[in-house]
Amino acid sequence: MMTATPFKTVCVIDDDKIYIYGLKKLITIKELSPNLMEFYNGKEAIDFLINPENQNQLPDIIFLDINMPVMDGWGFMESFVKIKPQLSKKITIYMVSSSINQDDINRAKGISDVTDYVIKPISQDTLVELFNVAA
Amino acid sequence: MxxxxxxxxxxxxxxxxxxxxxxxxxxxxxxxxxxxxxxxxxxxxxxxxxxxxxxxxxxxxxxxxxxxxxxxxxxxxxxxxxxxxxxxxxxxxxxxxxxxxxxxxxxxxxxxxxxxxxxxxxxxxxxxxxxxxxxxxxxxxxxxxxxEIKLKRNEFLLNETNKIANVGGWELDVVNMELTWSKEIYEIYELPANISPDVDSAISFFEPGYREIISAAVSDAIKFCKPYDLELQIRTARGNVIWVRTKGIPIIDSNGECITLRGIFQNINENKLKELNLQKSLDLLGDHNRRLQNFAHIVSHNLRSHSGNLQFMVNIFAENISAAEKDEVFGNIRSISESLATTIDHLNEIVKIQTEISKELKPVDFESVFKSTQNVLDSNIRRTRAMICYDFSSCPTINYVPAYLESIFLNLLSNSLKYRHPDRNPKIICETYFDKEHTYMTFEDNGLGIDLEKHKDKVFGMYRTFHQNTNAKGIGLFITRNQIESLGGSIQIESTVNVGTKFTLKLT
The missing domain is CATH 3.30.450.20 (PAS domain)
Known part of the structure; x- marks a missing residue:
């Protein structure tokens, strides 16, 4: 098993609370990061990221779901591209969805700020690898 | 001498x-x-x-x-x-x-x-x-x-052939704009053979909408020597609307100018109607196929999200975690199993709509169904102080599956109440009307509205929710759409954020 560079700040944007619970547990078990923030839709995340007061707490990695109310994953990416220049650090974004629809996969891969598209459920090995890639 | x-x-x-x-x-x-x-x-x-x-x-x-x-x-x-x-x-x-x-x-x-x-x-x-x-x-x-005998025989053969094929010939002298028809064309137009035709009156027999097409084709043929071959509808002198094929070929002189236009004119009504019917069945089948495929996607996606979570929880359960954490994980597994059951119930409902072959159409009275829906939601309507108006006078009844109409009203009405605007009492207007061959219903509210720029293709999808609303399940409009489409109709949405939403349903 690979070892990950520890202590990155992780952000999950997903409306599925069970998934967030699982991801959190997995990150804790694998000791990948002690810092995890969660948002239930894209808009909440954008509001946090854009706030100047939060610039010193920005995440290193974002796990972004596609289907969410208010602002979905695509909407988040559109806004993210716009606010990116104002952000104080580089953020690695993974789109994580249970959709195996090729249209969704192609669309995600077509966005340059999305590092990869991962199909749910995310396995432990994949998770560790994603942390390494983002290092 | x-x-x-x-x-x-x-x-x-x-x-x-x-x-x-x-x-x-x-x-x-x-x-x-x-x-x-x-x-x-x-x-x-x-x-x-x-x-x-x-x-x-x-x-x-x-x-x-x-x-x-x-x-x-x-x-x-x-x-x-x-x-x-x-x-x-x-x-x-x-x-x-x-x-x-x-x-x-x-x-x-x-x-x-x-x-x-x-x-x-x-x-x-x-x-x-x-x-x-x-x-x-x-x-x-x-x-x-x-x-002479040979000519007569040929003429007889041609006449018989033309009669059998329902086809006639015509010629237009472009210089004098003199039009000549063969006998069959008079018969196709159901006109007496003693009138002499002219271009304008010939064109006036075409149905509105096709008139412009034939006019443009004739004028292009004369101006640009462009032949045409069209299938259009005419209304005959006796008022019968039929499909005809009209074909025109310009005859060009040595200067490259069109001096004569010649063509055929054929009654293709029977075949065209068959063709159109076939196309209709094809469209229906294609539609059905598309919905089935869509459904397969939905099933796969919705079951996947649950099975993914289940797998996730089971894997964590297998890790070295505390008893308290195991309880938590188990609690999650329980709620996944409940969601799975709900999802399967929803999918069942959709399957029922898709496959119910013996959908019994009955004359249904809009007003009585709408009133009984209002009764079902009565406490909700009172609580939200909603004002509900309806007008079904221009089309009071419809041949429909009664349960579908109830379900459509219930979904639209409860949606409007659920997504009401916080600053004002809900106002809902429902109307029906009949246009040409179809029965339409409009359903309008003054609620939150939805940003269609972003969500247009998702409004009628399954488990799509757009507002942060804890009781939003994202199944109502999906079922409504399926019910409407399974009876050959369609549903459209217009909406402005903070102004309201209007649904237009083509029911039959």
Whole structure:
């Protein structure tokens, strides 16, 4: 098993609370990061990221779901591209969805700020690898 | 020959040999007549003795003098059996009434079988005024007659073919804008054949919408020498609406200008209707297929999200975690199992809509269904102080699956109440109307609205929610759409954020 560079700040944007619970547990078990923030839709995340007061707490990695109310994953990416220049650090974004629809996969891969598209459920090995890639 | 000389000739009958002798005596006249390929004959009405000129004999392939000098034998041996009676009748009529004697008959030639001749003649009286002789001439019309017969047969064939194919021909003289139609076109238009057509009135028979197309096609054909081939609808003189195929081909002169437009005009109504029906079934099938495929996607996606979570939890359960954490994980597994059951119930509901073959259509009264829906949601309506108006007067009933209409009303109404605007009481207006062949319903509220720029293709999707609303399940509009589409209808949405939402349903 690979070892990950520890202590990155992780952000999950997903409306599925069970998934967030699982991801959190997995990150804790694998000791990948002690810092995890969660948002239930894209808009909440954008509001946090854009706030100047939060610039010193920005995440290193974002796990972004596609289907969410208010602002979905695509909407988040559109806004993210716009606010990116104002952000104080580089953020690695993974789109994580249970959709195996090729249209969704192609669309995600077509966005340059999305590092990869991962199909749910995310396995432990994949998770560790994603942390390494983002290092 | 003047009339006077004619009579004079007739008044001095000189016997049968007379014409013969005259004929040869006047060498110039004789040569002239022989050179015109006209054979002469003379017939004694009393004893049926006959004389045949050299040319006459030659036309039949005989030497002069080789033909029997009896008119009876001529009729017996040389006239075609079918022509005998008409010839004899004409002869008798002529004697009785002096009706003109001019016949087309087939005569048996020596070596070429029967050939067509035209024979004409006139009976002359003797000095006592009694008709005693007939003098006449024959001309070979075989080629002409055969062409004529062939032409007639072709024409008959063409006419029959055109009649069977329901196709007519037309020609437009572009210089004078003179239009000519064949008989069939009159029949297709159901017009009497005695009117003369012109371009404008011909075009006026086309149904609105097709009129502009045919006008443009004709004008392009004339201006740019562009042929056309169109399938359009006309309304005939008797008011029947039929499909026709109209094809026009420009005839171009040496300057490259269109001088004539020619074309065909065909009644293709029967086939076109069949074709349209086929297309309709094809569309229906395609539609059904698309929905099934969509459904397969939905099933796969929705079950995947649950199975993914389940797998996730089971994996974590297997990790070295505390008893308290195991309880938590198990709690999650329980809620996944509940969601899974709910999802499967929802999917079942959709399957039921998709596969219910015996959907029984019944006349349903909009008002009574709408009122009973209001009763179901009564406490909700009171609590939200909603004002609900309806007008079903222009289309009060519909042939529909009653349960679907109830479900549609319930979903739309509860949605409007659920997504009401916080700053004002809900106002809901529902109306029905009939347009051409379809029954429409509009359902309008003054609620939160939805940003269609972003969500247009998702509004009617499964488990799509757009507002942060804890009781949003994202199943209502999906079911509504499925119910409407399964009965061949469609649903459209217009919405403005903070203003309201309007649904337009094409029900049948």
């Amino acid at each position: 003047s009339e006077e000389k004619d009579t004079a000739f007739g008044m001095f009958p000189i016997g049968l040999q007379a014409l013969n002798q005259h004929y040869f005596a006047n060498k110039q006249l004789h040569n002239l007549i022989e050179s015109t390929n006209t054979g002469l004959w003379e017939r004694n009405i009393e004893d049926q003795q006959a004389w045949w000129s050299p040319k006459f004999c030659e036309l039949l392939g005989y030497d002069y003098g080789a033909l029997d000098t009896s008119y009876t034998s001529f009729i017996d041996k040389l006239v075609h059996p079918e022509d005998k009676k008409p010839l004899v009748d004409a002869y008798q009529n002529h004697l009785k009434t002096q009706s003109p004697y001019k016949m087309e008959v087939r005569l048996l030639t020596k070596e070429q079988g029967y050939r067509w001749f035209e024979t004409s003649g006139k009976a002359w009286p003797d000095e006592n005024g009694k008709l005693s002789r007939m003098i006449g001439a024959v001309v070979d019309i075989d080629q002409k007659k055969r062409n």
